[in-house]
Structures are given as structure tokens and as C-alpha cells.
Amino acid sequence: MNLAAITFLYPAMLAGLLVLPIVWLIIRSAPRAPKQIVFPAARLLRGLRANRRDMQRAPIWQTILRCLILTMLILAASRPVLNRSEFSQNEGALLVIADNSWSSAANWTEYRTGLRQIINQARLDLRSIYIAQTAPEASGATTTRLPDIIGPVSPHEAERFIDRLHPRPWAPDYAALSNQIADHQYMANSIGSILWLTDNMEQSGKADLANDLATIAPITVLGTNRDNRIAVQSLIRNRTGLGITLTHQNIDAPREIVLLARNERGQVLLRHKVKIVPTANRTAAEIPLPSDITNSIQSIGIEGIESAATVFQTGARWQQRKVGVIVSSGDSPVLLSDRYFFLDRAISPYADVTYAPLGKLLESGMDILVAAGPISGLGSQYNALERWLRDGGMLVRFAGDSTTEVEPEFLPVTLRLGNRDFGGSMSWEKPKRLLAFPETSPFSGITIPEEITVNRQLLAEPDPDIVAKTWARLTDGTPLVTSAPRNAGRIILFHVTPWADWSNLPMSGLFVEIWQRLLPLASPSDRSDAELQTSLPPQAVLDGFGRAHQPDATILPLRMPLPVPGPRHPPGIYGENGQAIAFNLGSFLENLDHQIRWPSDVTTRQITNQDQIDLAAMCLMAAMLLLIFDGVALILVHHVSLRRSRRSDALTSVLMIAFIGTAATAMTVGTSDSAQAVETQAAALQPRLAYLKTDVAPIDRLSQSGLAGLTEILRRRSAADLAPADAIDPEADDLSFYPLIYWPLVDGQQPFSEFAQTRINRYLDSGGMILIDSRDQEVEPARLRRLLAGLEIPILDKAPGDHILFRSFYLLDHAYGRFAAPLWLDARPDQRLDGVASVLFGGNDWASAWMLEEGHTPENRTDDISPRQREMAWRFGVNLVMYALTGSYKGDQVHLPAILERLGR
Template sequence: IRSAPRSPKTIVFPAARILRGLKSNRRDIQRAPIWQTILRCLILTLLIIAAARPVMNRNDFAADDGAILIIADNGWDSAANWRQYRTALDQIANQARFDLQTVYIAQTVPEATGASTWKLPDIVGPLSPADTTSLFDRLQPRPWSADYTALSDLISERPEMNRSVGSILWLTGQMDSPDKAELASELLDIAPITIISPTTTDRIAIRSLNRSGTGMVATLSHNRDDLPRTVNLLARGERGNVILRHSVDLAANTDQSDVAIMLPSDISNAIQSVGIEGIESAATMFQTGARWQQRRVGVVASSGDGPGVLSDQYFFLDRALSPYADVTYAPLGTLLENGVDVLVSAGPISGLGSQFDALERWINQGGMLVRFAGDSSSQIGNDFLPVRLRLGNRDFGGSMSWEKPKRLLDFPENSPFHGIAVPDDITVTRQLLAEPDPDIVSKTWARLTDGTPLITSAPRNAGRLVLFHVTPWADWSNLPMSGLFVELWQKILPLASPSNRSDAELQSSLPAQTVLDGFGHPHQPDALILPVQTPLPTPSPRHPPGIYGENGQAVALNLGPSLTDIGRDVVWPSGVSTREVTDQSQIDLAALCLLAAFILVLFDALILLVLNHVSLRRSRRSNALTSVLLAVILTGASIAVMHPLPSAAATNLPEAALQPRLAYLETGNAPVDRLSHAGMTGLTEILRRRSAADLNSVDGINPETDELSFYPLIYWPLVDGQEPFSERAQDRLNRYLNNGGMILIDSRDREVEPARL
């Protein structure tokens, strides 16, 4: 064939017929529809945008170069706007997280340290944004003023921090304070400063609260405003119940307002504290103390004494007592039947013969008898006296004497009058002399320059006897007509309570009973709080506002009287920028982009299944399967971005399991729940200071719905009307106790049946 090949033949046939029915397994990319190409390009675009982590409503508080120094002004004036302060702190932490910046945190108020001192906390840092958020959760306002001078010294002691800081953010209000503007001038030499202030600029404090003949008078200090404002005063009783709500109009362009409120005596006596509705601050909480309680004072009068005689003899006494007590003039028997708190008698006690046993029983049960000398022609007897008296009286400056009138010495430390300034113009021309018994010094509350007693006192069972060695009118001394006489009665009246206090207990050093936090919530004091002495000190870390002393000696240390010029705004130096806290939350758009990409991938997979008529069980399921797998991956990524790990402030169960904390049972009674939260927060703070326990913020829990096993200690306050727990809640409580849990049940001075527990 090769040597003699055949000649080729030409054959005519339809060549295109060979291609009929030919199938190819290779896909041509040009066959993809335009809509699918656009859809998948859009998905890729969303993924690229998500990788860039875009943010909506971004708050650029500081430049993105260098560290951030945050000065958190947590003095008393920050409590009213603390929610806005926390919002700003969280926004700053988010910015630091976005820009990968480190943070330094400085506080402005001192804390108690050592045995009797206090100092400003050290500047913390550098911190990561996550650690910054955790520290913010433990930051709380304090019920005393800031110390900007000490903060300036702390900042100057950190040169390495000053070199690394690129911007300074100062969270503070616009109220002027000593050395505040000067500190801003010094900080400008380190880095640019931005002042972040709350949107509400109202500042208000209760400066004073006094009893009047018709009720009470309150003095409010506040910032000036071009428009009048209205606030509501809330008076609360012993259990925190509101017993009075009174509207107060604050005039425009004024920084002080006085308001008089007419109240019956019994309602005034029931008031334990007065606050301002809607403003939680120690400056807007004014506690009353024992001095506020108006005592019922009975002046022993003879049945034949008319109104003219009584008004003439007891004029000065009535003027001193009437603003602070309910004064009644009546015979002794009538006064004892009416159950007065204090009896006052000048000279011999009228009607004592028939009422001797009744008077003795009344004193032994807690009554106070205050006696004065009578006229020079009569003696006051030997019964119901704190000391033994010599016969007659002592006369200075008379025609038969060459001695000059005597003056008063400073009050001794064992006297309730200790700390009151003695005017130089108080003189005594005549007095009753006491026998120099061995215990005369301990019974003396006031003495003259020659050492002789002027006022003596002694306990008698649960009651007390007090003797003024002069008359209540101005013939023996000018003491009754002086302002000192009023101050003495202000100290004597609170002592009239049914508690057996010896002379050793009537000291001027009063331990704290309850103290206020920055929000004005009372809680139990810790070991770092020292007793107060008269005159009362300015609130500080060692002496926070609160109630000091027990029963009749309880005095209220309030923040308001120590505040001055709260209406004056600070003048910032040039170069300081200011801005307000915004409520617009920063939104991470990466999560939204991932969610949109996930929805588009699902849409792409659905369209492929419908148009190509494929099933996941056939061989051509790769396109749909790829889309489904990609959708699952995007779902997990979007969930991770949209639901990050909860912050330290959250109160959900997984966080309580990871970060230990204390808890309290919610009762539904708002004042009790606030008190429980404040008390457990204080306990948490003390445990942080005095132990290695790193507890997080307190949780309020409900055994009906919440898991209890995450909490080492649960505080349970009992309240009236509390519904019994269901069987499910009881099982949870019993299981919690069986597994080693601890529940502190507080009956709150109530009789509780064991079966109920």
C-alpha cells in the first residue's frame, strides 16, 4: 500500500452531523449569567469592607497616635451624671480598641490609706482596652471633693507616661473648684486636652435644713440659669418611705433658694432624710440626726401662775426652746400624764409632794429633768439633783462682796458642749455652790474661771438629771439672754431619749453608724472610717457623710453645708477643647457587612438550586454545596462579631461563672434593693482592699429564674408582704445550700417565724 498508494477519492457527506449530540463536561466561564457575576462581586465587596472594621457614629475623642490619659473626675458632683460618664468611658475604650492604643487612668478624689490618712490613688497604666473596661466597672463617685493639687503632683511623678501620652481626655463637669483651671494649664504642656462634660449642667445641693415653728426651712444652692426651674423635695422616714413631696421653684439668675414648708410636728419628727427627686447624689441628700427630732418639753408651773407671770419668768427659756421643741406649761401631774420627754423646773418643784413617786418612776424610765436655781429667797430642795448643794448661794460683785463677776471656761471634753465657743461677754454674778465630792469633776458640764461648776449632770437609771446653777432669767447671769443658751439647749434636747447612758458614754467622739456613698445611698461603715468630734469636720475619706453616734447623740454629717460657690463655672485656659457626651452609640459595621454577605450567599445558593434543577444528592451539587458551606462560615463570623464576649458590667450567667461576685435577692422594694446593692458593693470593695479576692460588680438575682451556684454569698433581706417562693425556687435554694453556698438572711429588725424561713 505504501509503495503503490491508492489515489484519493472525494466523498461528500454532512460533517456537522458528527457534532450532533456531542456533550462536553468542561464549563465555559463566559456562560455565567451577568446577575450571578454582579451578586458574587457584591459578596466579595462586603467581605472586604467587613475586614476593614468600619464604625458608624465614631467618636474621635483623641488622636490615634500615642497613649491616652483619661482623667476621671469622680468627686461628689459627678454622681448626678454618672450614667453619662460611664457612656463616655465606654466610648473611649472602644476608640482605644479600634485604634490599638494603650490607656492610662487617673482619678481625682483621694481614698483612705493607713491608719488615719488618705491620698490620691496611683495612676493606673498602661492598660489594654479590655483591662480599661474592667477598671471602669470598679470606678465609683465619692461623696467628697476632688484634690487637683495632689493629681498634679502624681502626674509630674510619671515622666515616662508624659512622654508616651498623645492626648488627654478629662471627664468632668463645668463647676469651678480650687486649682482646677491651673491643672488644665499644666496638662497643656504634656499633650492636647479635651474636656468631656455631661449634657445636663444642673448642679444642686441642700446646704441646710432647719426646724421652724411651723415646719422646716431648706436652703438649696444651685447653678445660675436664665430660665426658672422646678425640683421636688422628698422627705423620707425611718424605713425609707416617702412621707412628703414638695415642689420648689428655683428662680432664674440666682444661685440660692430658700423654701419654707409647713408641717405638723409629728410629721417633722418622722423625717430622717430629705433628698431631691431624680438626682442621686450625696450633695442632694440631707440627713437629720437626733438634733432634728423635736422633743416635748414640759415646764413645771404652779396652778396659780397666769400667762403673764409665765411669759415674764420664762421668756428667755421659751425663746431658746420653741424653735426646737414643743413647749408646754402645766402642773407636774399633768405633764407626767402627757408623757413629755423633758421636764424643766425653776426653784423648788411645784407639786412634788403628791407626784414624788410618779416623777421618780418617769426619770428611771428614761425621762430628763432639767432644773434651775430659783429666786434668792428660796432653796430648790435636796431631791432629784445631780450633785449635793451647799446651803445658800454664792454672790459675786454685790454690796457685801468685793469679788468680780465670773466668766466661763472652755467646756471640758466629757461635756456634750465640748467644741462650742464660749463668748467673752458671758458673766455670772450669783450661783448655787456644789459640794466638792470626789465625782464632781465627772459630773461637771460647764465651770467658771474659778473652777466651780455652772452646769452639772448625772444619770439616774435610764434617765438623766441636769442642773443649771443659775436662774433661767437674767438676774443671776446674762447666760439665758445669750446665743450660747440656745446652743446649749440644742445639745441637751437630743440627749432626752430612753437609753441608759452613763457619763463615760457622753463623749464627743462619735463612731459612724451609717455612711453615704457618692449616690447618696446609705451603707454600713468599714474599718477605715474614723469617729467624728465636735465641731464636725468637712466630709473626707475618713469622715464620709452619714450618721455618727447612737440614739440621742446621733449627729448627721452632711456634704451640703461644706459646699461653697457650686454655681460658679470654671474658666478653661486657651487651647483646651470641650465637647459634650453623646448618646449615639458607636456601631460596628463589620457585623452588618458580614450579615449582608451571608444573606446574599444564601440567595445565590437558592437561585442555583432553582435554575439548574440540581439536588444535593446529584453529582452536580458542588456549586450549591459550596454556597451553603460559605453561608455557614459567614454565619459563624457574623455571630462572633455581633455578639462578642460580654463586658464586665453585664450580669448574665456565663459571666458570673467566669468572674466571681456577690449577689443579693431582689425583693421588688426599690429602696430595699438599692440599699442591698449599695451594701454588697461596699462589701465587695472592702474585700478587694483587704484580701486577694478580685470580685466583680454585684448582681441582683431572683431564685425563680436565675442560677444560684455561681455566687459564693447571697444576701437576702426580708421585707413585709414578700410572696413565698415556689417549689422550684425552694429546690434551687436548698440545692445551693447543700452544695456549699452561703445565704445571709437579714430580718431587718423584724420578728420572723422559723417556719417561714
């Protein structure tokens, strides 16, 4: 039953409104007050008390007021709901499929609103919920799998789960979800409705999953009003700036977006508007920029759309190199344009090319030097060129013309005397072609056109390491491009000329692609030749919203050829120094304009911003306020003395009871405040450790037992006699009395309020210390950032082996606990706090390792900790408390001789 935007969950209760006329008649049924007539003889009766009271009808306003109170109670019993979202009308549990792949990030705010509306409906309908995800996660050492289906859970537990749910920067796995649901037959039998939050984009396995789900229960697809299906697919440099390509869905009306270019600090360097026209699924734009600004760009994004698909990072390959072509001082510009035309066309769009003698180029600090044939001016610049290579320069050499030979200095391989050419003394039957590039070559993965041929080449001696030095070879196995390291630099030799008389390679697009791979190599790298471009460790990766963060242990190094982004290889920056490459999600996205065809029995709806509001509580509150108003009016109208009115006696009793209850409540609160004051006073008078309450009973008991064991170990082995540990809540407790607070992380933990964040920040700023324990050896950056949002947490770094923490009492080399994960602490401690770290973070489950034998219970027993491991954990705990109490005292002792010498003692 709907009245405008109000829905009554129990409309049958509205039948109670039929009794209102009866109530009206009952209230108004008393006879009217008798008419008073003045009779002088009545003075004889003055002073007598009458035992009978005259009846009179209630006032009309009181009748209306009491009927209104009854109406409010009846309406509350019928459970009215404002803006009710009828996602499902069937009985049974709800299966909620949250599409948390890359495409959901741009609409994640609307999806979260839809999830909360679903949970509100389930709460009103008293229904349980199953929650499934579509994006896989890392599992084991190298495998991935879909997260388990959550449920059945109550709406309250479901709401806590969706707070931890976030999008992933890779594609969904709908086939795995279909198999997962098929394996849970008991769940399928209890489901009454399926709610799927997703968009209308066609993806692999999506339609098949919809057909499979349709056999289980009715499906309702919840989407947003506007799909933000857009991705930055490519970004290239050109002579005037950069070119960008966007892929997106077809739109009905023109749309304007704003591109944001940022530097390595996240500062916006450029805002450029791009107009997207209808009926097109790809948009290209040219942005003119100076070379120095283009070099500073680290990423390109789209304003207002937070997604890994809309962020395109540049990496080391983006930086424009300074290339110097060695020429003699007498060469003219015309000659240069003739001899180096193809070389200039291949390099100049991606590098700053300079033509000059060798000495001038070395003085200009070039990244790459290019020489064709003998190096002009080598005699006087030999030592300078050697130093340049030692410092990390890259020398690229080509064969010269037919009348010259390449001198043996600065070559990666030993050359034979004489050349081999088509029709010469060492003739070929026909021109040779190129073989596929080996995996150890930086050119690996480039497609070789069939029309590339070689008529003449420089021959290399078959040295034992010739295979490792060869980056490209011909079909007969002879090298075409060879390379070898020279100190920190590198020498590369093309066994053909840079013009088109020996081969048509310089005039092909393959020559351009080869130079695109060579230019990023022109910076120092500590990688061996065998590892070149084959194993790139993650440097920084993106989350689903396109925000960069440090990689965790589940992310594997990137290898060639590039895989599709996934849980083991999310988009981001991989590699180091000149090897760092940008692994972007947008490069792998195609066909964003393809629309899915849902089965005929699937219902599609749009998520609105109108939240469901339960009006029953408001009706009860209104009835209570009207009842209070009725009582106050009754007192004012019928106010008489206590001796003459029994009704007043009753009202006075009620008021006295209310006053006594209020006083008792105030006394209770006062007692509670007094007790809290006593606890605060005790904490101030005797130092003790503390742990943050998680509202998870087993974890809180484990923290209590662990800190109790550590307190006892401290009493036995040191002069620190601490009181029993306290369980604290930043929302209500003062933190300033505790030198060290232990914070165990649990699933579903909610972020702190602004008040609690202010208290924690004040505690850290005044010298307090918090040990955060994830208890699982691994750190999930997204969860940690969410929990620490609003806290002034410094930059964390791995604790070095010689840190003061490891020698404050015992001499240790690790943060021992139940596990052996590294410890993270302040990278740059505040000198105002004597350089003492305020935040320590790890995942070694220290509380489990600190427990004494008498503190073990069946629920927290940890049999996987050996006696030696527990002893080392106790020692680390003692060091930790001593570090919290004494700060850098031990550090000063280490430097005591230098301090005394400086003081002149």
C-alpha cells in the first residue's frame, strides 16, 4: 500500500483507525456540567464537603489530542517507510553480487549507495544476505581465485562487510563465480532474489552468468544513471608535445572531459579539455607542450573519474633522452640531412638529437652517443669517452660506408676482416631476413615485417659469449645487433649502416620501434645482461581508484611478454632506474561500447540517491511528545491544591517519581564518572601498557593475555614494574597516560571518528607510541589506509638491523613474534621527540607470542610457537617497552665516547 512516497510494511494495522470514532464517543460520552443557579439559601450549606463529583465532558482540544496520540501509535504499528526501494518482493535470502572489477571504480559511490539501500530493505524485511564478488584475488604463492561468498549474514554484519569492499584494477571472472555458486547448492535453495550491481558493458562470461542465475531466482540488475566507461588507452610523444587516445562507450550527446597531467609529486602540470563526440568509441587528442614539461609528466588522468583505467602512467621510457650524433667539424647540414635522414626520423620524435663533434657532445652531458663508421675525434677524446661510459653512458655504433671499416675500439664483439655482402666475395645467394628477437633481447615481442632484408653486414667472430651478446640475428644465425656492458655503461653495434644502402631496416617502422626500446636503456642500471627486460620487480602499483601505493608480497615481478593486469600483476610501475616501465590498464581495454543483452526475465533498475527512512520511530516519538503535552496541559488546566485534588496527588506522585528517577540517573552517571576518574588517576600514578579494544571478544582476550605475559616478564627481568594492562577506547578514554598502546587489526574494524582521531593524533604528537599488528604476516595497503584515514601517520620504512629498538635491553636483529615478518617504523622520526618512532607496524602476532603458559586458553592456544621463538619474542617485547620508556637513551650510550670528547672531559 503506497501513499505517495510512503510505504506501509504492515498495512493491516491501519485497520486500528476504525476504532477512532469509538474512542471519540467514549471520551465525549460524559454528561455536560450541570447549570449553576444562584440560590441564597445555599449559604446554609457552606462549609460542607460533598462526596460526589460532578461529571463533565472533556474539552474538544483534549479529545482531538488523544485521538491523535492513538493515531500515531496505530501508524507506528503499521511500519511506514519513506522512499522504500522495492528491490525484491520474494521471500527468502538475498544474493547480492557486487561487481568490484575495474569498471566499477568510476561508479563506486553509487554502488555503495545501492548496497546500503539493499541492506536497509533486508533489515526492514528481516532477511539474511549473501554477498558475492566478481574480481579475483591472489591465493597461494602464484595462483589466484575468487573470494568466498559471504553469508548468510545479518544486515548489520553485511553493512560492516561492504565498508571493507573496494574495487580492483583488473577484469572480473564471471565463469569462476558461476562455478562457485553452483558448488553451494544449499545457498541456491535458500535464495529468494538476486540483486546484481553492475553496468551494461559486455564482458567475457557475463551473459552466461546471468543465464545461470536466472534458473535460481529472479534477477534485478542495479546500475547507475550514467556509465563512465572511459579509459586512457595510449599516450605517445611527438615533435610538438604528446598525443593521447581515449576509448569509451558511444554517447548520445557531446561530452567534455578534462585531462590532468601530474608530476612525480602529484602536482597538476596541465589541464586540457577534450570533447567527445557522439557515435564514436575512440577519441584522439594532440596536446602541444614544451619538452621540459613533457618530461616532467608522470601520469595522465581524467578529472572527476577515479579509476585505474583513467590513469595512464609514463615510466622511465617517457623521459626524453639527449642523443648526440658524432660528426666531424667539417660536415655541412645538407650532408647531415642526406646521411642521417632515417636515423633522425626514428629518434627525433622521442629524444633531443644534437649533431656535433665528439668533444662537444661529451661536454654537453649526452645520454646516448651515435657513431656511423669510425668515431671522429676519438684520438684526443679516448679517455673522456671511457669516463663517460664508466658513468653510465650508452654508445650506439653503426657500420660505415663501403670504403671504411669500423675500428676495433669500443665494440661489443670482435669483427672479422672484410664484410659480407650480396654479390661480393663472401656472397649470399639472396638477401637475408631477420629471425624473431630472443627473449633476452630488449626488442623481444616486436613483430618483424616480412619485407625487411639485409644485403650487407659486418661479420662477428664466433666468440663463446656471442649468443648472450646478440640482440638480433639473421636467418642464418649471424648477428645483426650486438651489445655488451662497459663498466656502468653499454655499447651497442648495428652491423649495418644507418642509411639504406646495406639494408632497408633504417627506412622501416621496425627501426623506429627498435629505437623506442633502446632510448629507455640510456640510464644506469644494476641489472645483469641476462636479467635485462626479463624480470621487473614492482615499484608502485595502483588500486581500483587509480591511487598509487607500495606493493605487497602477493605481487610478482613483471616479465616479458607483458601479461594482462590481474591480482599478481596489477597496473603500476615495474622495474628500477632506466628499466622502469609503466604497466597501464587502459592499454588492454577494448570494445567499451559493446552492450550486453540481458535475458528476457532480468529486471533492470537504476540506483537513486533517495534513502529509505523508517517512519515508525518518528511516529512513536510524536505520540510520546503529544502524550507529554497532554499531561502538561492537564496539570495547567486542573491545577488545584494537593489537599483538594486526588488527581493532583496522582500527578504529583508521577512528578516525584520522575524527579527521583532523574536524580538516580544523575547519581549513576556521577558514580560512573567518578569510577572513570579513579581509573584515570590509577593509570596516571602507576605506568602500564594498553591495547585498543576491537569489540571482538577472542582478540581482546588474546591482547589482554599477551600484555599480561609481557608485563610479568618485565617484572621478572627488569626494573620496570608495570601495573596490569588496560583495555582502552579512543572514543571515551584518555590515552596520554600510556607509554605504549598495542593495536591488533581485525576484519570489519571501522575507522575512528573525528573525535577519536584528534585524541590519537594528540597522543602521537606528545610522544606516545602505538604498535600496530596485522597478525597475518601480510599488509593490505588499502585496509591500512582506510583504518588510518585522518590520523597523522608518518612515512614508514623497514627498521634497520642496527636500530636502537634492537639494543635497548637485549641485542637483537629482528622483531621476533609468532611470525618473522619485517617491522616498519617512522622513516624520519621527529627530532622534537628525540628521534623516537611514534608508530610501529608489523604482522608478527606479538600478543600470541607474549602469553605465558598460564594465560593459554583453548581458543587462543598457539602450538606453532617453539620455546626458543617465544623466548625471542619476549626479548623483543622487553626491548620494545624499554624503547617506549627510555627513548634514544641507548643510542646516546653508543655514542658516549664521542659525546665526552666533544664536551672536553
